[in-house]
Amino acid sequence: MDHSRWYCCAQYGGGSLILVQTSFFLGCNDYFLYQYTPLSIKSERNYRMHYLFYILHLLGMSVVIISASYLLWKNDAAGELRKKIALTLVSASHLQLLTGFILFFLMLSDVNHMKIGIKMLLAIELSVFATILKKKISSGQTPNKFILPTILLTGVTITVIAFLL
C-alpha cells in the first residue's frame, strides 16, 4: 500500500478544515460567532481571539493523537514516511504548548488553574518524549519500546482531563 498517498490526503484534509474554519471565523458576524463559541472558552472579552486559538489547539490535539497512533500501529512504515510523521508529532506537540499558553493567558481568570497546571506538565513531558523519539528515528536508531505508548497515553490523558475536569 502507498502510505505517502494517505499522508498527502491527511495533509490536504487538515488544510481544507483550516480553510473552512478560518472563513467561518473571518466571515461571520460577532453575534453569530458568540452563539457558536464553545462553553469552555466563553468569556466576556476577546472571544474572537479565543476562537482562533481554540481551533488551532483542537487541531493540534487531533494531530498529536493521530500521528502517535499511526506510528504505534504501523511499526513497519517506510523510513522516510516515519521520519515525516515523527516530525509532524513534534511540531503538533509544540503547537499545543504555544496555543495552550496563549489560551491560558487570554483567559487567566476564567479557567481552572489546577487543570491547566496538570495539563502543562503532561504536555511538556509529551513534547520532550516526542523530541527524543524524532531524534532516534531520524538517526536510524530504534527508540525504546515504551516511548510511543507513553506519548499516546499522555496525549489521551490530557484530552480527557481537558474535557472532563
Ligand code: HEM
Ligand atoms: C498535548 C497537549 C494538549 C492537549 C491534547 C490539549 C487538549 C485540549 C482540549 C481538547 C481542549 C478543549 C476542552 C474543552 O473544550 O472543554 C483544551 C482547552 C484548553 N487548553 Fe489544552 N491541551 C494541551 C495542552 C495545553 C497546555 C500546555 C495548556 C496551557 C499551558 C493548555 C491550555 C488550555 C486552555 C486554557 C484551554 C481552554 C479552557 C479550558 O478548557 O479550560 N492546553 N485543551
